[in-house]
Amino acid sequence: MEDYLERRKQLIHEDRARRVDAPGARTLSEDEVHADEIVRRIRAEEAISVWAVNSGSVFDYDPAKTTPNVFPGMEFLTARETIIKTRLFEIISKMPKGGLLHAHLDATVNARHLLKLALEQPVMHVSVSSALTSDNIGDVLPKFKPVPKENVSDVGSLSDLSYHPGDWIPFRAARDNFSESLGGPEGFDKWVINALMINPIEAYQTHNTTQKIWAKFTSVFTVSTNLIRFSPIWTEYIREFFLSSIEDGISYSEARINFWYRYMVGPNGEENIDHRGFVMIFGRVLNEVKEEMKRQGREDEFIGSKIIYCTLRFISPEELEWYCEDCLALKQEFPHLIAGFDLVGHEDSLRPLIDYIVPLMRFVERQKELGLDIPFIFHAGETLGDGTAADMNLYDAILLGTKRIGHGFSLVKHPKLMEICREKGIPVEVCPISNEILRLTSSMPMHPLPILMNQGVRVALCSDDPAIFGNMGLSFDYYQVLVASEVSGLTTMGEIARDSIRFARLDAEEKERALALFEKRWAKFLQDVIRDYAQ
Amino acid sequence: MEDYLERRKQLIHEDRARRVDAPGARTLSEDEVHADEIVRRIRAEEAISVWAVNSGSVFDYDPAKTTPNVFPGMEFLTARETIIKTRLFEIISKMPKGGLLHAHLDATVNARHLLKLALEQPVMHVSVSSALTSDNIGDVLPKFKPVPKENVSDVGSLSDLSYHPGDWIPFRAARDNFSESLGGPEGFDKWVINALMINPIEAYQTHNTTQKIWAKFTSVFTVSTNLIRFSPIWTEYIREFFLSSIEDGISYSEARINFWYRYMVGPNGEENIDHRGFVMIFGRVLNEVKEEMKRQGREDEFIGSKIIYCTLRFISPEELEWYCEDCLALKQEFPHLIAGFDLVGHEDSLRPLIDYIVPLMRFVERQKELGLDIPFIFHAGETLGDGTAADMNLYDAILLGTKRIGHGFSLVKHPKLMEICREKGIPVEVCPISNEILRLTSSMPMHPLPILMNQGVRVALCSDDPAIFGNMGLSFDYYQVLVASEVSGLTTMGEIARDSIRFARLDAEEKERALALFEKRWAKFLQDVIRDYAQ
Structure with a gap:
């Protein structure tokens, strides 16, 4: 039996050897071990006290008699009110998160706050x-x-x-x-x-397929864009994005900005603020927030933010050429702000990357000519399809040299591509709650994240469109991931947070500073957990 | 661009190189290519004409106004009536299926037929x-x-x-x-x-978690067992299992029989038929059905059937010793019928394999002593857990030398274990519809089957408990798998069917004959498809 247990332990180690928290990969500090134990204990307690309560026999969203089937990692929109009352969420809320690498800027601010900003105009x-x-x-x-x-x-x-x-x-x-x-x-x-916003009846009943929920999702952007693309609101919207991210322990972000609209509306109602204007406002608010943080003695909590230039996947390859040139011009003027290039929109229904190979390869050549570096950071494989055009986008994203993969939900089906991601250090920007609400997965226990992690593909957890889903900051996404696994612990969450800095589009010096600041905050966080939650 | 497309093609080939239908692995016959094209065309047509119809805005199971969200591979219990009307299902119904390697005998006969059998007593x-x-x-x-x-x-x-x-x-x-x-x-x-049976309201609303639906699932067995474990019904039940399987193109089966009950009730109402009696009835009906098929000139459609001895995962390790000895005795008396050993029941809530290591290792030794071979064919990883005891069962199943894995739903999370399965030829008995109704996956597009296939883990499609789910035969499971992938085609289904024979517990000679008979039927099937469905 002893021999058996030894062989078993060995097999488990081999199986987990590629994980970011691989057993024995590094020596953990006493605080790390202790805080991890505390979090595992609280998670186990709350799995019973919070997530195993008996629910009624009829699934009904009438708020007066809502009795959904509850379990750890259950549907976010019905779980949210319960999550925020848990001790585990209280801990995760205080955790330093590193960087937010996948968020669409125009869906990053609480809808109530946007309403408030609009009423002020x-x-x-x-x-x-x-x-x-x-x-x-x-x-x-x-x-x-x-x-x-x-x-x-x-x-x-x-x-x-x-x-x-x-x-x-x-x-x-x-x-x-x-x-x-x-x-x-x-x-x-x-x-x-x-x-x-998307409500639970839409996500879990009337629009309970990826295709249908995308209709609602698209409708949200159609409504919100005329509020947000008004420069006085846009200015305050960006400020709130930075400030609320900081409050959630996010010290850096790369915001995907949709440049498909060539202009936004200025204070006088004229639609005449061009892309230079978009970026200048972003840069100005960024500096103001940095100044403000400095004034408060909190400059270490905010490294900064950059822009991933995006346009939509329904344009023609010829139109894409214009956007590529536009992006090059912006990069020349704002080299510190433009961090990457992406194409966005519903992959299942819009054009696949293969349609754009020629202009995209031309874009790479043009960068060389101009001495610029604007890496592709493509959305790819945000789909349930197996061998569909959206699934095949993964091949093109990788062949085109993407530095990270947005979503990569179907990547787990591709052994060779996972091998490439592992070997070349191409991480996946995983958006757990987004995937669930957009019906790629029904709940966190069904999410393929553990497959990626065990295959040694590195990940950054991201919120995608928190204004629409209600998963403000990164605490909810970390929470949902943490409760749905008994392999992962607080140490794992720390490693994922570190990866969100390691794989950020920061230069070596910026990265070193960001990582050093993270370690300082992480050490303090562990002490706080031990102080406040040890029995 | 040409160079790009060549590199792309190469990458796709490498990515799919481990599949059972790997591109270029063998030369396909003209009929295979043609029939595969026909099936892909019909699938694409019906994806629009059948599965893309607009449904109402309210998800409601009231039969008078049922308007579920439809899509290929959608929830089986609401899709069933639509599936049976499709041309693709018509084709799949006629397909030779090879072997059925994972089915619990007391849940293999249509509930209406069981009712009929009971009314005859x-x-x-x-x-x-x-x-x-x-x-x-x-x-x-x-x-x-x-x-x-x-x-x-x-x-x-x-x-x-x-x-x-x-x-x-x-x-x-x-x-x-x-x-x-x-x-x-x-x-x-x-x-x-x-x-x-499990109905759609239970599976998709009131009991929409693995834990809750298992309560209903267990309740079904509690009700049905007193009908089935009455020898006059048991006899006819087995006969119907064989006959209905044959009608669906299944030529061989390995039935898991639950021997936890030490006796069944005989014709006079006495509970006095022991395990020898169970097996003797099985063997007698088997021979009768073989004779009957021979009489009809259809002996090539039925190779036979064997028994996988099962007991339940809630017994003590000491009790297990009795069952192991019992199994050895049955194997000695019925060497041609006892094909393997398994422990069954809800893995998430019952005892893990690790609890039984000592008696199971002793069982292996006893087989050596007696010159017997009763391979383990364990259920393992039928769970959404990540690192839970049920998930960890996979390590023990493999360390104990299991010849196949029942379900292995969480195997996709384990790179090392998939490597072992690939290298040692341990296939997974995948039960797609069972997994969906028992809420491990919400629909076929979310099912991890393509991950296993692309990793080169061989699979057999199985129905598990068709009496409870309504997926009689194997046609429904093959259908659901086929519509949820654009990589897999009819050729893939043929390879999976072949594997269900290759990995059956048949001796070399039996297997050779079974494969030869399969090839004959497959060639005829392809011709029928071409004759009846080519435009």
């Missing part, structure tokens, strides 16, 4: 395609426009019988005058928020 | 714990007993107000007299069937 207006009633309020979406030049309504409410569809009402007035029968101003907020 | 009785009403009929389960010696009811209906709970009513009378207000005899059938 007297020139923001709203319209609907038909006067709101209790019957249609679930289907009619708000449309926004700053400083409309015509069709400004002379009625003050979107639910007024005399409201002329399409006419513009000042946003604040529309809220103040929102019909009591539709819930008054609070009903107005609820209506707007519902258009800006 | 005048001595079969039924009781309930409380008289049936429209309020409790969804919760009260039927209990069966052949030839009860006491508490025989003098009322004729389970819903009679004067019915005394626990009293026995003849089964046929209980059906004939079933209250009209509960649906009469059809309502009775529906009530019994509901206790013998």
